Amino acid sequence: MPTPGPKSVTRSRRIQKTKLAATLNRQKSLARFRDEEFDLAIIGAGINGAAVARDASMRGLKVALIDRGDFAGATSSRSSKLIHGGFRYLPQGQFKLVYEALRERERLRHRTAPHLVHPIHFLFPVYRRRGFNRFTMSMGLTLYDLFARMPFKEWHSSLNAAEVRETEPALSRVGLTGGAMYYDAWADDARVTFENVLDADLHDAAVANYAAVESFSMADGKIASARVRDLIGGAACEVRAKKFLNAAGPWVDDIRRMDDPAAKPCVRLTKGVHLVFARTILPVRESLVLADEHGRIVFLMPHDRYVLVGTTDTDFTGDPASVRTEIGDVEYLLAVLAESLPGIKLTNADVATSFAGLRALIREEKEAPSSVPREEVILESPSGLITVAGGKFTTHRAIAQKLVDQVMKRLGRPVGVCPTLATPLPGARPIPPQNDAGGGAAMRSIPAPSAEILKARYGTRAPIVARIASRRPELAEPLSRNCPAIGAEVVNAVGSEMALTVGDFLIRRTSLSWRSPAEAEAAAGAVARIMAAELGWNRAREEAEVASFTHEQQSRRVVA
Numbered sequence: 200m201p202t203p204g205p206k207s208v209t210r211s212r213r214i215q216k217t218k219l220a221a222t223l224n225r226q227k228s229l230a231r232f233r234d235e236e237f238d239l240a241i242i243g244a245g246i247n248g249a250a251v252a253r254d255a256s257m258r259g260l261k262v263a264l265i266d267r268g269d270f271a272g273a274t275s276s277r278s279s280k281l282i283h284g285g286f287r288y289l290p291q292g293q294f295k296l297v298y299e300a301l302r303e304r305e306r307l308r309h310r311t312a313p314h315l316v317h318p319i320h321f322l323f324p325v326y327r328r329r330g331f332n333r334f335t336m337s338m339g340l341t342l343y344d345l346f347a348r349m350p351f352k353e354w355h356s357s358l359n360a361a362e363v364r365e366t367e368p369a370l371s372r373v374g375l376t377g378g379a380m381y382y383d384a385w386a387d388d389a390r391v392t393f394e395n396v397l398d399a400d401l402h403d404a405a406v407a408n409y410a411a412v413e414s415f416s417m418a419d420g421k422i423a424s425a426r427v428r429d430l431i432g433g434a435a436c437e438v439r440a441k442k443f444l445n446a447a448g449p450w451v452d453d454i455r456r457m458d459d460p461a462a463k464p465c466v467r468l469t470k471g472v473h474l475v476f477a478r479t480i481l482p483v484r485e486s487l488v489l490a491d492e493h494g495r496i497v498f499l500m501p502h503d504r505y506v507l508v509g510t511t512d513t514d515f516t517g518d519p520a521s522v523r524t525e526i527g528d529v530e531y532l533l534a535v536l537a538e539s540l541p542g543i544k545l546t547n548a549d550v551a552t553s554f555a556g557l558r559a560l561i562r563e564e565k566e567a568p569s570s571v572p573r574e575e576v577i578l579e580s581p582s583g584l585i586t587v588a589g590g591k592f593t594t595h596r597a598i599a600q601k602l603v604d605q606v607m608k609r610l611g612r613p614v615g616v617c618p619t620l621a622t623p624l625p626g627a628r629p630i631p632p633q634n635d636a637g638g639g640a641a642m643r644s645i646p647a648p649s650a651e652i653l654k655a656r657y658g659t660r661a662p663i664v665a666r667i668a669s670r671r672p673e674l675a676e677p678l679s680r681n682c683p684a685i686g687a688e689v690v691n692a693v694g695s696e697m698a699l700t701v702g703d704f705l706i707r708r709t710s711l712s713w714r715s716p717a718e719a720e721a722a723a724g725a726v727a728r729i730m731a732a733e734l735g736w737n738r739a740r741e742e743a744e745v746a747s748f749t750h751e752q753q754s755r756r757v758v759a
């Protein structure tokens with residue numbers, strides 16, 4: 200067993216040097232699930248499970264990471280994509296959450312994930328008798344900038360009504376008293392999750408998607424193993440581990456009931472829906488913080504040729520797998536847009552796509568959904584099952600640090616220095632020249648727009664994909680007209696990123712399903728063709744994959 204502490208950091212550096220081009224290997228992981236005993240088995244590869252797997256494996260623990268869907272297949276690909284402190288939590292007195300989140304935002308933006316976390320500049324208009332007034336907003340944003348220790352040039356600026364009108368002429372002028380511009384950050388949530396999974400793999404974790412935990416077996420009152428079924432091959436095995444972590448997001452209470460059938464629910468689920476519009480029909484200049492009639496915040500964020508608008512916050516009961524956008528969600532968001540941008544006429548037929556996710560919030564019955572604290576819940580059952588739920592995507596690293604500290608103590612290992620405090624995610628690590636293996640030349644050999652696409656998505660790992668494209672020039676081209684993804688990425692996603700379906704690629708490895716919904720639909724055939732060649736699908740499977748993705752994408756355009 201590797202010794203944690205300084206030695207594990209050395210080991211971590213060694214692994215980073217030798218395993219730069221890691222290829223996630225599902226069959227190998229499934230065999231390891233069967234054959235090995237792990238220090239920690241993690242149920243759920245959303246951001247919380249993935250971040251714990253990364254931290255724990257970097258500290259030298261032997262880790263299994265198991266998800267019954269794709270990585271980031273649930274909440275962690277359906278967030279508002281903001282890496283933020285959550286300005287709106289300040290009036291609720293959640294100072295600690297906002298402070299911690301802003302510190303994590305800055306760490307991700309400047310040190311650990313600068314290739315994935317980008318600044319976003321919001322215009323926040325203020326209206327008479329709706330939400331914040333100019334004074335409370337200015338006080339709040341001053342605190343926000345101070346917590347983040349922003350350089351002075353990035354501090355918020357207050358605007359009068361005329362300046363707000365000039366900055367974003369589309370905004371309603373009725374009752375407008377002024378506003379502010381401030382910096383926050385955004386990221387492709389699924390890709391951040393995936394890079395945590397990848398780094399866990401680089402540090403020898405056994406990782407598999409489409410593998411479901413079905414039950415636990417006990418020995419001396421403690422969980423000794425989990426029964427895991429491979430949802431592709433159908434076989435089941437017992438995964439043995441010293442500790443088990445339940446990071447199953449909206450399903451945490453189901454997993455807790457596998458451990459203790461009498462366990463009371465610990466989370467309350469609320470639904471959040473986002474809509475996507477083509478920028479041509481929602482032609483705003485700025486990212487905006489809008490408010491409904493009660494002052495509840497709705498974000499509007501242009502991303503390239505589309506605009507993301509959300510979110511809603513309503514209680515949800517029922518099967519979490521069935522969560523979807525409903526007409527009431529669309530009507531609510533259209534009403535906020537109509538009130539805030541009166542010159543822009545939108546109907547539900549204009550929705551290019553949408554997505555719906557579930558927050559797992561601390562169970563506090565009396566509060567309205569928007570007022571329930573966003574901090575994480577961490578519980579440990581008498582049989583040793585540790586459960587984590589909620590929290591914010593932004594604080595995933597800090598949540599993982601807390602959890603892994605707890606696991607190290609339970610295992611009687613020294614906690615040591617948390618390696619994720621300073622270690623960049625894989626795509627932000629410099630590639631040493633001896634490991635370049637023609638990567639630079641490959642980047643130069645493909646068309647410049649394709650090279651830019653790769654740099655934006657893979658950071659310093661872009662040459663891994665560029666090498667595929669330079670060997671097979673037909674894969675250096677966009678997958679469909681205006682599509683910001685190239686064929687070589689499909690080959691890489693299948694060979695190295697454990698993508699098994701067209702949706703895995705278009706929804707989670709590239710986020711094209713919401714960032715370029717029309718282009719994603721047009722690209723589905725090309726993606727399926729390349730996947731068929733790589734995975735040996737027959738024609739029927741190829742067609743079924745295209746039909747399945749197209750159906751899912753079309754069902755996200757909700758009409759009455």
Ligand SMILES: Cc1cc2nc3c(=O)[nH]c(=O)nc-3n(C[C@H](O)[C@H](O)[C@H](O)COP(=O)(O)OP(=O)(O)OC[C@H]3O[C@@H](n4cnc5c(N)ncnc54)[C@H](O)[C@@H]3O)c2cc1C
Binds near residue numbers: 279413471556588594
């Ligand atoms: C609408 C919305 C907007 C949000 N916006 C933001 C934001 O802008 N910024 C921010 O910081 N946070 C935001 N959040 C919060 C953030 O997205 C969540 O806190 C985070 O994604 C939760 O991740 P998770 O890993 O706990 O859960 P999930 O991502 O849901 O992962 C749980 C995983 O467990 C797996 N699983 C379940 N059962 C089993 C089983 N039996 N066996 C194996 N695997 C299983 C599932 O397949 C799933 O992949 C938002 C949340 C929502 C809903």
